[in-house]
Amino acid sequence: MSEFLSTWPPFSPFFEFAFMRRALAGCLALSLGATPIGVFLMLRRMSLAGDAMSHAILPGAAIGYLVAGLSLPAMTLGGLAAGLAVALLAGGVARNTVIREDTSLATFYLLSLSAGVLLISLRGSSVDLLHVLFGSVLALDDPALLLLGAFASLSIIALAIGLRLFVLEACDPSFLARISRLSPLAHYGFMVLLVLNLVAGFHALGTLMAVGIMILPAAAARLWVGNVGPLLLLASGIAIAGSLAGLLLSYHADLPAGPAIVLTLGATYLLSLAVGPLGPLASRWRSGWHFER
Amino acid sequence: MSRVACPQGAALLRFDNLTLGYNRHPAVHHLQGEIAGGSLLAIVGPNGAGKSTLLKAIAGELRPLQGRIERYGLDRRQIAYLTQQATLDQTFPIVVHDFVAMGLWREIGAFLGLGSEHRRRVHAAIERVGLHGLERRPIGALSGGQLQRALFARVLLQDAPLVLLDEPYGAIDAASVRDLAALVRQWHDEGRTVIAVLHDLAHVRQEYPETLLLAREAVARGETTSVLSPANLQRARQLAEGHGDGTPAAVCRVDRDAA
Structure with a gap:
Protein backbone atom coordinates (compact mmCIF):
# COMPACT_ATOMS: atom_id res chain seq x y z
CA MET A 1 0.00 0.00 0.00
CA SER A 2 2.73 2.47 1.02
CA GLU A 3 4.64 1.41 -2.08
CA PHE A 4 1.64 2.29 -4.20
CA LEU A 5 1.16 5.64 -2.45
CA SER A 6 4.86 6.54 -2.77
CA THR A 7 4.71 6.09 -6.53
CA TRP A 8 1.32 7.84 -6.89
CA PRO A 9 2.22 11.42 -7.83
CA PRO A 10 -0.30 13.27 -5.63
CA PHE A 11 1.06 11.63 -2.47
CA SER A 12 4.75 11.63 -3.44
CA PRO A 13 5.56 14.86 -1.51
CA PHE A 14 5.01 13.01 1.78
CA PHE A 15 7.60 10.44 0.75
CA GLU A 16 10.04 12.87 -0.80
CA PHE A 17 10.09 15.66 1.75
CA ALA A 18 10.54 15.44 5.52
CA PHE A 19 8.90 18.84 6.04
CA MET A 20 5.68 17.52 4.47
CA ARG A 21 5.73 14.47 6.74
CA ARG A 22 6.30 16.71 9.76
CA ALA A 23 3.46 18.97 8.69
CA LEU A 24 1.19 15.94 8.34
CA ALA A 25 2.23 14.61 11.75
CA GLY A 26 1.52 18.02 13.31
CA CYS A 27 -1.90 18.17 11.68
CA LEU A 28 -2.61 14.61 12.84
CA ALA A 29 -1.86 15.64 16.42
CA LEU A 30 -4.13 18.67 16.11
CA SER A 31 -6.90 16.58 14.53
CA LEU A 32 -6.84 14.11 17.42
CA GLY A 33 -6.32 16.66 20.21
CA ALA A 34 -7.79 19.98 19.16
CA THR A 35 -10.72 18.90 16.98
CA PRO A 36 -12.60 17.07 19.79
CA ILE A 37 -12.21 20.23 21.86
CA GLY A 38 -13.72 22.08 18.90
CA VAL A 39 -16.69 19.70 18.99
CA PHE A 40 -17.35 20.70 22.58
CA LEU A 41 -16.83 24.38 21.75
CA MET A 42 -19.55 24.00 19.13
CA LEU A 43 -21.85 22.04 21.43
CA ARG A 44 -21.42 24.66 24.16
CA ARG A 45 -22.24 27.37 21.58
CA MET A 46 -18.81 28.84 22.20
CA SER A 47 -17.39 28.65 18.67
CA LEU A 48 -16.78 32.38 18.53
CA ALA A 49 -15.49 32.32 22.09
CA GLY A 50 -12.88 29.84 20.85
CA ASP A 51 -11.93 32.30 18.15
CA ALA A 52 -11.65 35.04 20.76
CA MET A 53 -9.47 32.85 22.96
CA SER A 54 -7.18 32.13 20.02
CA HIS A 55 -6.48 35.86 19.85
CA ALA A 56 -6.11 36.13 23.59
CA ILE A 57 -2.94 34.05 23.65
CA LEU A 58 -1.17 36.57 21.40
CA PRO A 59 0.33 38.95 24.02
CA GLY A 60 1.79 36.04 25.99
CA ALA A 61 3.38 34.63 22.86
CA ALA A 62 4.58 38.13 21.99
CA ILE A 63 6.21 38.64 25.38
CA GLY A 64 7.86 35.24 24.99
CA TYR A 65 9.06 36.37 21.58
CA LEU A 66 10.37 39.68 22.91
CA VAL A 67 12.26 37.92 25.68
CA ALA A 68 13.70 35.01 23.72
CA GLY A 69 12.96 35.54 20.02
CA LEU A 70 11.21 32.78 18.07
CA SER A 71 11.66 30.38 20.98
CA LEU A 72 9.19 27.52 21.25
CA PRO A 73 9.21 27.18 25.06
CA ALA A 74 9.07 30.93 25.69
CA MET A 75 6.21 31.56 23.25
CA THR A 76 4.36 28.45 24.47
CA LEU A 77 4.59 29.42 28.12
CA GLY A 78 3.64 33.00 27.31
CA GLY A 79 0.65 31.87 25.23
CA LEU A 80 -0.53 29.48 27.94
CA ALA A 81 -0.24 32.16 30.64
CA ALA A 82 -2.10 34.78 28.60
CA GLY A 83 -4.82 32.35 27.49
CA LEU A 84 -5.44 31.01 30.98
CA ALA A 85 -5.45 34.53 32.44
CA VAL A 86 -8.08 35.68 29.94
CA ALA A 87 -10.19 32.53 30.48
CA LEU A 88 -10.13 32.93 34.26
CA LEU A 89 -10.71 36.70 34.21
CA ALA A 90 -13.55 36.46 31.68
CA GLY A 91 -15.17 33.59 33.58
CA GLY A 92 -14.78 35.39 36.92
CA VAL A 93 -16.28 38.65 35.65
CA ALA A 94 -19.17 36.80 33.98
CA ARG A 95 -20.02 34.91 37.18
CA ASN A 96 -19.77 37.86 39.54
CA THR A 97 -21.09 40.86 37.60
CA VAL A 98 -23.95 41.74 35.25
CA ILE A 99 -21.57 41.40 32.28
CA ARG A 100 -22.40 38.23 30.35
CA GLU A 101 -19.73 35.70 29.34
CA ASP A 102 -19.58 36.60 25.64
CA THR A 103 -19.09 40.30 26.38
CA SER A 104 -16.66 39.56 29.16
CA LEU A 105 -14.57 37.37 26.86
CA ALA A 106 -14.72 39.94 24.06
CA THR A 107 -13.43 42.72 26.34
CA PHE A 108 -10.46 40.72 27.58
CA TYR A 109 -9.56 39.24 24.22
CA LEU A 110 -9.63 42.67 22.56
CA LEU A 111 -7.35 44.03 25.26
CA SER A 112 -5.12 41.02 24.88
CA LEU A 113 -4.99 41.05 21.09
CA SER A 114 -4.21 44.75 20.83
CA ALA A 115 -1.51 44.41 23.50
CA GLY A 116 -0.03 41.49 21.57
CA VAL A 117 0.09 43.30 18.22
CA LEU A 118 1.59 46.34 19.95
CA LEU A 119 4.29 44.25 21.62
CA ILE A 120 5.24 42.50 18.38
CA SER A 121 5.38 45.75 16.45
CA LEU A 122 7.75 47.18 19.08
CA ARG A 123 10.51 44.78 18.14
CA GLY A 124 9.45 42.53 15.34
CA SER A 125 9.27 42.60 11.59
CA SER A 126 6.15 41.97 9.51
CA VAL A 127 7.53 38.50 8.80
CA ASP A 128 7.55 37.72 12.54
CA LEU A 129 3.99 38.97 12.85
CA LEU A 130 2.94 36.76 9.94
CA HIS A 131 4.57 33.79 11.66
CA VAL A 132 2.56 34.41 14.81
CA LEU A 133 -0.69 35.11 13.01
CA PHE A 134 -0.50 32.41 10.35
CA GLY A 135 1.85 29.83 11.85
CA SER A 136 4.42 27.72 10.09
CA VAL A 137 3.07 24.25 9.55
CA LEU A 138 5.73 23.49 6.94
CA ALA A 139 8.52 24.44 9.33
CA LEU A 140 7.66 22.28 12.33
CA ASP A 141 10.85 21.03 13.99
CA ASP A 142 11.23 18.16 16.46
CA PRO A 143 10.53 20.18 19.62
CA ALA A 144 7.40 21.68 18.03
CA LEU A 145 6.18 18.24 16.95
CA LEU A 146 6.83 16.86 20.43
CA LEU A 147 4.88 19.75 21.92
CA LEU A 148 1.94 19.15 19.58
CA GLY A 149 2.03 15.43 20.34
CA ALA A 150 2.23 15.99 24.10
CA PHE A 151 -0.67 18.47 24.15
CA ALA A 152 -2.76 16.18 21.92
CA SER A 153 -2.06 13.19 24.21
CA LEU A 154 -2.98 15.23 27.28
CA SER A 155 -6.23 16.34 25.63
CA ILE A 156 -7.24 12.85 24.55
CA ILE A 157 -6.57 11.44 28.02
CA ALA A 158 -8.45 14.29 29.74
CA LEU A 159 -11.41 13.92 27.37
CA ALA A 160 -11.47 10.15 27.80
CA ILE A 161 -11.52 10.47 31.60
CA GLY A 162 -13.92 13.39 31.81
CA LEU A 163 -16.11 12.73 28.77
CA ARG A 164 -19.35 12.32 30.74
CA LEU A 165 -18.58 15.47 32.71
CA PHE A 166 -17.92 17.51 29.57
CA VAL A 167 -21.01 16.11 27.83
CA LEU A 168 -23.33 16.95 30.72
CA GLU A 169 -21.77 20.38 31.20
CA ALA A 170 -22.47 21.16 27.56
CA CYS A 171 -25.93 19.54 27.45
CA ASP A 172 -27.50 20.57 30.75
CA PRO A 173 -25.14 22.67 32.92
CA SER A 174 -27.72 23.47 35.61
CA PHE A 175 -28.43 19.77 36.11
CA LEU A 176 -24.71 19.08 36.48
CA ALA A 177 -24.36 21.91 39.00
CA ARG A 178 -27.23 20.38 41.01
CA ILE A 179 -25.95 16.82 41.14
CA SER A 180 -22.18 17.23 41.24
CA ARG A 181 -19.50 19.33 42.83
CA LEU A 182 -17.40 18.86 39.71
CA SER A 183 -19.26 21.48 37.69
CA PRO A 184 -16.57 24.20 38.09
CA LEU A 185 -13.90 21.59 37.25
CA ALA A 186 -15.78 20.79 34.04
CA HIS A 187 -15.91 24.44 33.03
CA TYR A 188 -12.40 25.53 33.94
CA GLY A 189 -10.88 22.17 32.97
CA PHE A 190 -12.39 22.60 29.54
CA MET A 191 -11.02 26.14 29.28
CA VAL A 192 -7.54 24.85 30.18
CA LEU A 193 -7.79 22.17 27.47
CA LEU A 194 -8.97 24.84 25.03
CA VAL A 195 -5.99 27.07 25.76
CA LEU A 196 -3.57 24.13 25.53
CA ASN A 197 -4.88 23.22 22.11
CA LEU A 198 -5.02 26.78 20.87
CA VAL A 199 -1.37 27.21 21.81
CA ALA A 200 -0.56 23.96 20.01
CA GLY A 201 -2.58 25.08 17.00
CA PHE A 202 -0.91 28.45 17.06
CA HIS A 203 2.49 26.86 16.47
CA ALA A 204 1.22 25.07 13.37
CA LEU A 205 -1.51 27.28 11.96
CA GLY A 206 -1.08 30.60 13.80
CA THR A 207 -3.49 32.35 16.14
CA LEU A 208 -5.90 33.34 13.37
CA MET A 209 -6.46 29.87 12.01
CA ALA A 210 -5.82 27.58 14.99
CA VAL A 211 -9.53 27.61 15.74
CA GLY A 212 -10.27 26.59 12.13
CA ILE A 213 -9.11 23.02 12.66
CA MET A 214 -11.27 22.94 15.78
CA ILE A 215 -14.57 24.33 14.56
CA LEU A 216 -14.83 23.51 10.84
CA PRO A 217 -14.53 19.70 11.18
CA ALA A 218 -16.88 19.81 14.17
CA ALA A 219 -19.51 21.78 12.26
CA ALA A 220 -19.15 19.53 9.20
CA ALA A 221 -19.49 16.35 11.27
CA ARG A 222 -22.58 17.72 13.05
CA LEU A 223 -24.38 17.67 9.70
CA TRP A 224 -23.83 13.90 9.43
CA VAL A 225 -24.34 12.36 12.88
CA GLY A 226 -26.73 12.87 15.78
CA ASN A 227 -24.87 11.42 18.75
CA VAL A 228 -21.88 12.85 20.54
CA GLY A 229 -19.61 9.77 20.42
CA PRO A 230 -19.71 9.30 16.63
CA LEU A 231 -19.55 13.08 16.29
CA LEU A 232 -16.17 13.22 18.04
CA LEU A 233 -14.77 10.42 15.88
CA LEU A 234 -16.11 11.79 12.61
CA ALA A 235 -14.89 15.31 13.34
CA SER A 236 -11.36 14.03 13.94
CA GLY A 237 -11.59 11.94 10.75
CA ILE A 238 -12.67 14.98 8.74
CA ALA A 239 -9.84 17.03 10.27
CA ILE A 240 -7.26 14.38 9.29
CA ALA A 241 -8.62 14.04 5.74
CA GLY A 242 -8.91 17.82 5.35
CA SER A 243 -5.37 18.39 6.61
CA LEU A 244 -4.02 15.78 4.22
CA ALA A 245 -5.90 17.27 1.28
CA GLY A 246 -4.99 20.82 2.31
CA LEU A 247 -1.28 20.00 2.52
CA LEU A 248 -1.36 18.34 -0.91
CA LEU A 249 -3.27 21.29 -2.35
CA SER A 250 -0.74 23.65 -0.83
CA TYR A 251 2.18 21.65 -2.30
CA HIS A 252 0.80 21.10 -5.79
CA ALA A 253 -0.77 24.55 -6.25
CA ASP A 254 2.06 26.36 -4.44
CA LEU A 255 -0.27 27.91 -1.86
CA PRO A 256 0.42 28.78 1.80
CA ALA A 257 -0.21 25.61 3.78
CA GLY A 258 -2.20 26.98 6.78
CA PRO A 259 -4.89 28.74 4.76
CA ALA A 260 -5.01 25.80 2.30
CA ILE A 261 -5.80 23.40 5.16
CA VAL A 262 -8.43 25.67 6.69
CA LEU A 263 -10.02 26.35 3.29
CA THR A 264 -10.15 22.62 2.56
CA LEU A 265 -11.89 22.07 5.88
CA GLY A 266 -14.23 24.95 5.01
CA ALA A 267 -15.05 23.29 1.68
CA THR A 268 -15.83 20.06 3.56
CA TYR A 269 -18.25 22.02 5.73
CA LEU A 270 -19.97 23.55 2.67
CA LEU A 271 -20.20 20.10 1.08
CA SER A 272 -21.72 18.73 4.28
CA LEU A 273 -24.26 21.54 4.27
CA ALA A 274 -25.26 20.47 0.77
CA VAL A 275 -25.34 16.69 1.18
CA GLY A 276 -25.14 15.88 4.92
CA PRO A 277 -28.26 14.04 6.15
CA LEU A 278 -28.79 16.67 8.86
CA GLY A 279 -28.14 19.58 6.50
CA PRO A 280 -30.83 21.96 5.28
CA LEU A 281 -31.07 20.50 1.78
CA ALA A 282 -31.37 16.89 2.90
CA SER A 283 -34.00 17.91 5.44
CA ARG A 284 -36.01 19.53 2.64
CA TRP A 285 -35.71 16.51 0.35
CA ARG A 286 -36.82 14.22 3.13
CA SER A 287 -39.66 16.39 4.37
CA GLY A 288 -42.07 13.47 4.03
CA TRP A 289 -39.88 11.22 6.18
CA HIS A 290 -40.70 10.81 9.84
CA PHE A 291 -40.17 8.57 12.78
CA GLU A 292 -42.50 5.62 13.08
CA ARG A 293 -44.07 7.07 16.27
CA MET B 1 -33.03 -0.31 46.11
CA SER B 2 -34.69 2.93 47.08
CA ARG B 3 -32.66 5.52 48.92
CA VAL B 4 -35.72 7.03 50.58
CA ALA B 5 -34.55 7.40 54.14
CA CYS B 6 -36.73 10.06 55.69
CA PRO B 7 -39.12 8.63 58.27
CA GLN B 8 -42.74 9.26 57.38
CA GLY B 9 -44.13 12.26 59.18
CA ALA B 10 -40.81 13.58 60.55
CA ALA B 11 -39.88 17.07 59.42
CA LEU B 12 -37.79 17.06 56.24
CA LEU B 13 -37.74 20.83 55.66
CA ARG B 14 -38.19 23.73 58.01
CA PHE B 15 -38.69 27.37 57.04
CA ASP B 16 -37.65 29.83 59.69
CA ASN B 17 -38.88 33.38 58.97
CA LEU B 18 -37.85 32.77 55.38
CA THR B 19 -37.76 35.73 53.01
CA LEU B 20 -36.60 35.16 49.44
CA GLY B 21 -35.94 37.45 46.52
CA TYR B 22 -33.62 38.69 43.84
CA ASN B 23 -31.26 41.68 43.95
CA ARG B 24 -32.54 42.50 47.44
CA HIS B 25 -36.14 42.71 46.21
CA PRO B 26 -38.22 40.25 48.24
CA ALA B 27 -40.46 37.87 46.29
CA VAL B 28 -41.73 35.77 49.21
CA HIS B 29 -42.02 37.02 52.78
CA HIS B 30 -41.67 35.48 56.23
CA LEU B 31 -42.49 31.83 55.59
CA GLN B 32 -42.61 29.79 58.74
CA GLY B 33 -43.21 26.10 59.27
CA GLU B 34 -42.26 22.55 58.34
CA ILE B 35 -42.78 20.09 55.55
CA ALA B 36 -42.92 16.50 56.70
CA GLY B 37 -41.11 13.63 55.00
CA GLY B 38 -43.41 11.75 52.65
CA SER B 39 -45.60 14.80 51.93
CA LEU B 40 -47.24 15.26 48.56
CA LEU B 41 -47.55 19.04 48.51
CA ALA B 42 -48.78 21.34 45.78
CA ILE B 43 -47.71 24.98 45.73
CA VAL B 44 -50.23 27.16 43.95
CA GLY B 45 -50.77 30.88 43.54
CA PRO B 46 -51.00 33.65 40.96
CA ASN B 47 -48.15 34.52 38.62
CA GLY B 48 -45.39 36.30 40.52
CA ALA B 49 -46.49 34.75 43.81
CA GLY B 50 -43.00 33.39 44.46
CA LYS B 51 -43.75 29.71 43.88
CA SER B 52 -40.74 28.96 41.68
CA THR B 53 -38.58 31.16 43.91
CA LEU B 54 -39.50 29.02 46.92
CA LEU B 55 -38.72 25.82 45.02
CA LYS B 56 -35.36 27.22 43.94
CA ALA B 57 -34.52 28.09 47.53
CA ILE B 58 -35.53 24.62 48.75
CA ALA B 59 -33.20 23.19 46.11
CA GLY B 60 -30.40 25.33 47.55
CA GLU B 61 -30.00 27.47 44.44
CA LEU B 62 -31.14 30.74 46.03
CA ARG B 63 -29.74 32.16 49.22
CA PRO B 64 -32.44 33.57 51.54
CA LEU B 65 -32.55 37.34 52.01
CA GLN B 66 -33.65 36.67 55.55
CA GLY B 67 -34.27 33.63 57.71
CA ARG B 68 -33.23 30.11 56.78
CA ILE B 69 -34.23 26.74 55.40
CA GLU B 70 -33.30 23.70 57.42
CA ARG B 71 -32.95 20.52 55.38
CA TYR B 72 -32.84 17.76 57.96
CA GLY B 73 -30.11 15.35 56.95
CA LEU B 74 -30.60 16.16 53.30
CA ASP B 75 -27.72 17.14 51.07
CA ARG B 76 -28.81 19.43 48.24
CA ARG B 77 -27.47 16.85 45.79
CA GLN B 78 -30.04 14.38 47.10
CA ILE B 79 -32.79 16.62 45.75
CA ALA B 80 -34.23 15.93 42.32
CA TYR B 81 -35.33 19.27 40.89
CA LEU B 82 -37.18 19.55 37.61
CA THR B 83 -37.17 23.22 36.72
CA GLN B 84 -39.68 25.15 34.67
CA GLN B 85 -37.03 26.64 32.41
CA ALA B 86 -34.43 23.94 32.08
CA ALA B 160 -34.11 11.12 45.42
CA PRO B 161 -35.94 11.37 48.77
CA LEU B 162 -37.12 14.88 47.84
CA VAL B 163 -38.54 15.63 44.38
CA LEU B 164 -39.24 19.22 43.34
CA LEU B 165 -41.33 19.79 40.21
CA ASP B 166 -41.80 23.28 38.83
CA GLU B 167 -44.87 23.39 36.57
CA PRO B 168 -44.14 19.92 35.23
CA TYR B 169 -47.22 19.71 33.03
CA GLY B 170 -46.97 22.96 31.10
CA ALA B 171 -47.68 22.54 27.37
CA ILE B 172 -48.12 18.75 27.41
CA ASP B 173 -51.20 16.76 26.47
CA ALA B 174 -53.71 15.14 28.80
CA ALA B 175 -52.37 11.61 28.27
CA SER B 176 -48.86 12.69 29.28
CA VAL B 177 -50.23 14.51 32.34
CA ARG B 178 -52.16 11.38 33.34
CA ASP B 179 -49.10 9.12 32.96
CA LEU B 180 -46.69 11.46 34.73
CA ALA B 181 -49.17 12.12 37.54
CA ALA B 182 -49.29 8.35 38.09
CA LEU B 183 -45.50 8.41 38.47
CA VAL B 184 -45.78 11.21 41.04
CA ARG B 185 -48.32 9.10 42.98
CA GLN B 186 -45.85 6.20 42.84
CA TRP B 187 -43.11 8.39 44.33
CA HIS B 188 -45.48 9.44 47.09
CA ASP B 189 -46.41 5.81 47.75
CA GLU B 190 -42.71 4.95 48.03
CA GLY B 191 -42.38 7.51 50.81
CA ARG B 192 -40.65 10.24 48.84
CA THR B 193 -41.50 13.86 49.47
CA VAL B 194 -42.87 15.53 46.37
CA ILE B 195 -43.39 19.29 46.15
CA ALA B 196 -44.87 20.54 42.89
CA VAL B 197 -45.64 24.04 41.66
CA LEU B 198 -48.88 23.78 39.71
CA HIS B 199 -51.47 26.00 38.05
CA ASP B 200 -54.25 23.54 37.31
CA LEU B 201 -56.37 23.70 40.47
CA ALA B 202 -58.61 20.82 39.35
CA HIS B 203 -55.53 18.63 39.02
CA VAL B 204 -54.30 19.76 42.44
CA ARG B 205 -57.67 18.96 44.03
CA GLN B 206 -57.61 15.52 42.45
CA GLU B 207 -53.99 14.52 43.06
CA TYR B 208 -52.55 16.48 46.00
CA PRO B 209 -53.73 16.00 49.58
CA GLU B 210 -51.84 19.09 50.80
CA THR B 211 -51.50 22.54 49.29
CA LEU B 212 -49.62 25.72 50.06
CA LEU B 213 -51.29 28.79 48.59
CA LEU B 214 -48.71 31.51 48.02
CA ALA B 215 -49.11 35.14 47.05
CA ARG B 216 -45.75 36.64 47.99
CA GLU B 217 -46.55 35.26 51.45
CA ALA B 218 -48.26 32.15 52.72
CA VAL B 219 -51.98 32.69 52.27
CA ALA B 220 -52.99 29.23 53.41
CA ARG B 221 -51.48 25.82 54.00
CA GLY B 222 -53.12 22.54 54.78
CA GLU B 223 -55.65 20.14 53.34
CA THR B 224 -56.18 20.98 49.71
CA THR B 225 -59.96 21.30 49.78
CA SER B 226 -59.89 23.84 52.60
CA VAL B 227 -56.90 25.76 51.26
CA LEU B 228 -58.40 26.20 47.81
CA SER B 229 -61.53 27.90 49.12
CA PRO B 230 -62.97 30.82 47.12
CA ALA B 231 -62.11 33.20 49.96
CA ASN B 232 -58.44 32.15 50.05
CA LEU B 233 -58.11 32.28 46.27
CA GLN B 234 -59.67 35.74 46.24
CA ARG B 235 -57.28 36.90 48.94
CA ALA B 236 -54.30 35.44 47.02
CA ARG B 237 -55.34 37.38 43.93
CA GLN B 238 -55.64 40.58 45.96
CA LEU B 239 -52.25 40.10 47.57
CA ALA B 240 -50.60 39.38 44.20
CA GLU B 241 -52.13 42.56 42.81
CA GLY B 242 -50.93 44.51 45.85
CA HIS B 243 -54.42 45.02 47.40
CA GLY B 244 -53.94 43.03 50.59
CA ASP B 245 -56.02 44.45 53.45
CA GLY B 246 -53.74 43.21 56.15
CA THR B 247 -56.24 40.73 57.62
CA PRO B 248 -54.95 37.22 58.24
CA ALA B 249 -56.10 34.42 55.92
CA ALA B 250 -58.32 31.59 57.08
CA VAL B 251 -55.30 29.28 57.35
CA CYS B 252 -51.97 30.98 57.46
CA ARG B 253 -49.69 28.87 59.57
CA VAL B 254 -47.30 26.94 57.43
CA ASP B 255 -46.73 24.02 59.71
CA ARG B 256 -48.26 20.63 59.25
CA ASP B 257 -50.31 20.82 62.41
CA ALA B 258 -52.36 23.66 60.98
CA ALA B 259 -53.87 21.36 58.37
Missing part, protein backbone atom coordinates in the same frame (compact mmCIF):
# COMPACT_ATOMS: atom_id res chain seq x y z
CA THR B 87 -31.02 24.90 30.73
CA LEU B 88 -31.20 21.72 28.71
CA ASP B 89 -29.95 22.29 25.16
CA GLN B 90 -32.49 20.37 23.09
CA THR B 91 -30.28 20.52 20.00
CA PHE B 92 -27.54 18.62 21.83
CA PRO B 93 -26.66 15.39 20.01
CA ILE B 94 -27.55 12.88 22.71
CA VAL B 95 -30.01 9.99 22.51
CA VAL B 96 -32.80 9.32 25.01
CA HIS B 97 -30.99 6.37 26.64
CA ASP B 98 -27.81 8.33 27.37
CA PHE B 99 -29.78 11.37 28.49
CA VAL B 100 -31.92 9.43 30.95
CA ALA B 101 -28.85 7.54 32.22
CA MET B 102 -27.50 10.85 33.55
CA GLY B 103 -30.00 10.35 36.39
CA LEU B 104 -27.67 7.65 37.73
CA TRP B 105 -24.96 10.24 38.41
CA ARG B 106 -25.06 9.74 42.18
CA GLU B 107 -24.17 6.09 41.65
CA ILE B 108 -21.79 6.18 38.71
CA GLY B 109 -20.47 9.74 38.97
CA ALA B 110 -18.32 11.18 36.22
CA PHE B 111 -16.01 8.25 35.79
CA LEU B 112 -17.67 4.85 36.37
CA GLY B 113 -19.17 2.92 33.47
CA LEU B 114 -22.75 1.73 33.15
CA GLY B 115 -23.08 -1.87 34.33
CA SER B 116 -25.74 -4.29 33.12
CA GLU B 117 -27.91 -3.56 36.18
CA HIS B 118 -27.63 0.16 35.46
CA ARG B 119 -28.67 -0.41 31.84
CA ARG B 120 -31.62 -2.49 33.00
CA ARG B 121 -32.75 0.32 35.28
CA VAL B 122 -32.35 2.90 32.52
CA HIS B 123 -34.50 0.80 30.20
CA ALA B 124 -37.03 0.24 33.00
CA ALA B 125 -37.24 4.00 33.64
CA ILE B 126 -37.69 4.73 29.94
CA GLU B 127 -40.41 2.10 29.75
CA ARG B 128 -42.06 3.41 32.92
CA VAL B 129 -42.56 6.86 31.34
CA GLY B 130 -43.84 5.37 28.09
CA LEU B 131 -40.84 6.02 25.86
CA HIS B 132 -40.08 2.37 25.12
CA GLY B 133 -38.69 2.03 21.60
CA LEU B 134 -37.33 5.57 21.54
CA GLU B 135 -34.07 4.81 23.38
CA ARG B 136 -31.89 5.64 20.37
CA ARG B 137 -33.79 8.74 19.29
CA PRO B 138 -31.97 12.10 19.74
CA ILE B 139 -33.65 14.29 22.36
CA GLY B 140 -34.00 17.04 19.74
CA ALA B 141 -36.42 14.80 17.83
CA LEU B 142 -38.77 14.38 20.81
CA SER B 143 -42.09 16.19 21.14
CA GLY B 144 -42.66 18.42 24.17
CA GLY B 145 -44.56 15.67 25.98
CA GLN B 146 -41.93 13.05 25.15
CA LEU B 147 -39.14 15.31 26.38
CA GLN B 148 -41.00 15.88 29.64
CA ARG B 149 -41.37 12.10 29.97
CA ALA B 150 -37.60 11.73 29.43
CA LEU B 151 -36.96 14.35 32.13
CA PHE B 152 -39.26 12.41 34.51
CA ALA B 153 -37.35 9.21 33.69
CA ARG B 154 -34.13 10.98 34.65
CA VAL B 155 -35.71 12.12 37.93
CA LEU B 156 -36.90 8.54 38.48
CA LEU B 157 -33.32 7.26 38.22
CA GLN B 158 -32.06 9.94 40.61
CA ASP B 159 -33.91 7.97 43.30
